[in-house]
Amino acid sequence: MTKVKSLADLKKMKETLQSKIDLREKGDASESLVQIKVAMATCGIASGAKTVMEFMMEELEKRGVQAVVTQTGCMGYCYAEPTIEVKLPGKEPVIFGYVDTKKADDIIEKYIKNGEFVDGIIPTNYETIDNK
Amino acid sequence: MAKYKMHLLVCGGTGCKASSSDAIVEMLKKEVAANNLENDVQVILTGCFGFCEKGPIVKVLPDNTFYTQVKPEDASEIVKEHIVKGRKVARLLYTDPANNEHVSDSKHMGFYRKQIRIALRNCGFINPENIDEYIARDGYQAIGKALAELDPQQTIDIIKKSGLRGRGGGGFPTGLKWEIASKNKADQKYVVCNADEGDPGAFMDRSILEGDPHSVIEAMAICGYCIGATKGLVYIRAEYPLAIQRLKVAIGQAREYGLLGKDILGSGFDFDIELRYGAGAFVCGEETSLIHSMEGLRGEPTVKPPFPAESGYLGKPTNVNNVETFANVPVIILKGADWYSSIGTEKSKGTKVFALAGKINNVGLIEVPMGITLREVIFEIGGGIKNGKKFKAVQTGGPSGGCLTEKHLDTPIDFDNLIASGSMMGSGGMIVMDEDDCMVAVAKFYLDFTVEESCGKCSPCRIGNKRLYETLEKITKGEGTMEDLDRLRNLSHVIKDTALCGLGQTSPNPVLSTLDNFYDEYLAHVNDRKCPAGQCKSLMQYVIDAEACVGCTACARNCPVNAISGERKKPHEIDTAICIKCGACIEKCKFNAISIQ
Numbered sequence: 001m002t003k004v005k006s007l008a009d010l011k012k013m014k015e016t017l018q019s020k021i022d023l024r025e026k027g028d029a030s031e032s033l034v035q036i037k038v039a040m041a042t043c044g045i046a047s048g049a050k051t052v053m054e055f056m057m058e059e060l061e062k063r064g065v066q067a068v069v070t071q072t073g074c075m076g077y078c079y080a081e082p083t084i085e086v087k088l089p090g091k092e093p094v095i096f097g098y099v100d101t102k103k104a105d106d107i108i109e110k111y112i113k114n115g116e117f118v119d120g121i122i123p124t125n126y127e128t129i130d131n132k
Numbered sequence: 133m134a135k136y137k138m139h140l141l142v143c144g145g146t147g148c149k150a151s152s153s154d155a156i157v158e159m160l161k162k163e164v165a166a167n168n169l170e171n172d173v174q175v176i177l178t179g180c181f182g183f184c185e186k187g188p189i190v191k192v193l194p195d196n197t198f199y200t201q202v203k204p205e206d207a208s209e210i211v212k213e214h215i216v217k218g219r220k221v222a223r224l225l226y227t228d229p230a231n232n233e234h235v236s237d238s239k240h241m242g243f244y245r246k247q248i249r250i251a252l253r254n255c256g257f258i259n260p261e262n263i264d265e266y267i268a269r270d271g272y273q274a275i276g277k278a279l280a281e282l283d284p285q286q287t288i289d290i291i292k293k294s295g296l297r298g299r300g301g302g303g304f305p306t307g308l309k310w311e312i313a314s315k316n317k318a319d320q321k322y323v324v325c326n327a328d329e330g331d332p333g334a335f336m337d338r339s340i341l342e343g344d345p346h347s348v349i350e351a352m353a354i355c356g357y358c359i360g361a362t363k364g365l366v367y368i369r370a371e372y373p374l375a376i377q378r379l380k381v382a383i384g385q386a387r388e389y390g391l392l393g394k395d396i397l398g399s400g401f402d403f404d405i406e407l408r409y410g411a412g413a414f415v416c417g418e419e420t421s422l423i424h425s426m427e428g429l430r431g432e433p434t435v436k437p438p439f440p441a442e443s444g445y446l447g448k449p450t451n452v453n454n455v456e457t458f459a460n461v462p463v464i465i466l467k468g469a470d471w472y473s474s475i476g477t478e479k480s481k482g483t484k485v486f487a488l489a490g491k492i493n494n495v496g497l498i499e500v501p502m503g504i505t506l507r508e509v510i511f512e513i514g515g516g517i518k519n520g521k522k523f524k525a526v527q528t529g530g531p532s533g534g535c536l537t538e539k540h541l542d543t544p545i546d547f548d549n550l551i552a553s554g555s556m557m558g559s560g561g562m563i564v565m566d567e568d569d570c571m572v573a574v575a576k577f578y579l580d581f582t583v584e585e586s587c588g589k590c591s592p593c594r595i596g597n598k599r600l601y602e603t604l605e606k607i608t609k610g611e612g613t614m615e616d617l618d619r620l621r622n623l624s625h626v627i628k629d630t631a632l633c634g635l636g637q638t639s640p641n642p643v644l645s646t647l648d649n650f651y652d653e654y655l656a657h658v659n660d661r662k663c664p665a666g667q668c669k670s671l672m673q674y675v676i677d678a679e680a681c682v683g684c685t686a687c688a689r690n691c692p693v694n695a696i697s698g699e700r701k702k703p704h705e706i707d708t709a710i711c712i713k714c715g716a717c718i719e720k721c722k723f724n725a726i727s728i729q
Contacts, residue, residue, distance in 0.1 A: 007397055075255070122178065
């Protein structure tokens with residue numbers, strides 16, 4: 001990895017990284033990926049997030065779904081752990097709670113493949129500071 | 133790809149379920165089928181919307197229509213009007229209390245402005261082990277801006293002007309703390325991050341470190357630039373292995389990018405961070421104890437002054453801030469002091485992260501602007517009390533705080549109001565209690581904790597808290613006297629006035645606040661030998677109702693200590709002298725003949 005030498009470098013780097021992520025998020029539906037974030041703080045892992053994450057990675061590959069599965073921190077919905085966020089190309093992200101492997105299977109088959117919702121969606125109820 | 137054109141989301145939170153959201157789902161499905169829309173519209177049960185006061189909630193996607201207080205019989209109108217004809221059902225729309233207008237798009241509802249994520253901005257968004265994701269979300273831009281465009285004093289001025297106060301509980305103005313440390317001259321200074329989160333029920337610092345470690349690293353570097361320190365230390369408890377691991381990964385990545393180390397971003401400024409592990413002693417959250425612990429000494433406090441800003445780690449000027457305080461800093465530098473100070477109340481700016489725990493439906497991590505009321509936090513965001521029980525109290529500030537009751541529900545939450553109400557902000561744990569919690573036992577629980585955690589250096593804390601605990605124990609056993617109640621109060625004040633550090637000075641708070649707010653409960657324990665909440669085992673009696681008992685002998689057969697006697701088919705009796713109050717008999721009785729009195 002090369003060192004970031006100045007603020008200008010850092011800004012340039014931010015732009016590149018931002019556009020990479022934008023491309024991943026907003027790119028053309030046929031080309032871009034399904035993105036899945038698994039909440040992997042201590043509480044999530046304790047409730048089984050690791051198993052869910054491994055299941056998702058394996059099964060998505062087996063079933064031929066182009067997807068990126070990444071870990072993230074606590075989403076704040078401790079009562080509904082494990083929680084995952086699924087972002088289908090061109091759609092708002094949706095958060096699912098109480099995800100075990102059976103629920104994960106449902107999410108892949110129904111939501112990811114068909115765009116059908118499954119029970120246990122957690123509505124987000126906060127403001128972010130982006131674009132403000 | 134999506135087969136369905138529309139989705140009807142019905143709230144399946146505990147509150148809404150209690151008011152028939154299952155029936156609403158069923159009716160909506162029926163109506164959808166009746167209109168031959170099964171292939172276009174999907175009805176789905178969701179988690180809690182956090183708007184339980186106005187439940188049950190039905191949200192329509194993709195147009196974001198938000199219907200409140202929906203009844204099963206409204207289903208037909210929603211389907212026929214909204215879905216078939218595209219006309220929203222005005223009478224079910226949420227009405228904004230501010231201007232009495234219907235709000236159809238939930239994105240414009242005031243409710244969704246109740247939580248603002250500043251300190252938690254990246255938690256649950258980015259991969260904490262990937263520095264690129266942090267950089268893509270403006271990461272390390274703040275340190276870049278400070279180094280390139282601001283001098284240390286200008287940077288301190290931004291923090292001062294923002295009104296940020298210490299989030300560890302004390303509420304000391306952060307900018308002022310930095311300024312004091314910056315003015316002390318020394319060959320070496322230190323920046324310390326206090327990640328020794330010790331309050332029972334509090335987990336926001338852990339979540340920030342696990343979800344967004346770079347924000348803390350960046351802020352520590354900014355602080356180092358401001359006060360003239362080149363070394364940073366994170367004092368973190370060894371019980372947080374995942375947080376430690378993610379911090380290590382993050383520090384490693386920052387070093388590789390040259391964002392920690394020598395000559396950061398070509399500015400000539402050097403800064404690096406090391407970790408120090410705590411063994412989990414509560415007193416080490418106090419800054420002088422924390423510093424001693426880092427030096428390899430016993431975690432005991434010393435008298436201030438000298439303050440750490442003057443003589444801290446290894447006798448050098450040291451600035452100690454809490455994790456959440458640091459997490460706010462980069463955003464303030466980038467978005468400006470005015471933006472930050474526009475959020476919150478007059479004297480408490482910005483937001484506060486709370487860890488909601490206890491008898492509340494939506495246990496979780498929330499971030500709310502200062503000035504929000506307890507009612508909004510507990511009944512709207514928190515989804516109300518579990519199992520439809522009655523709210524009794526909320527404990528804030530951990531073992532140093534106090535209990536707030538129904539009369540405090542509408543008080544805006546900020547540092548000063550909470551102290552005026554007999555509690556404190558603390559680090560942000562909020563433990564909600566219902567009618568089944570005995571407040572004497574709650575006070576005893578916290579005292580048990582402080583007795584265990586007292587370092588023993590000063591006698592008021594070491595001996596006084598022990599006496600407080602013993603007196604509370606006596607009361608919960610039904611052996612208390614009215615003199616004991618006076619003694620509790622007097623001793624509490626003596627400890628508060630004479631203890632050496634923050635731990636002892638605040639440890640009697642749970643006793644004082646329960647005495648103030650729940651004196652009746654103490655009286656019931658002392659005078660009537662009764663525990664109104666039915667929690668204190670010594671004060672309970674299991675009694676068999678002779679009329680309801682059919683003499684089936686199930687209870688007698690299951691009693692582990694043979695305290696129940698009686699002939700077959702005749703009412704049984706419990707010998708209270710032998711009974712250990714385990715409750716096995718109540719579970720076995722099919723006739724509800726046994727009760728606790």
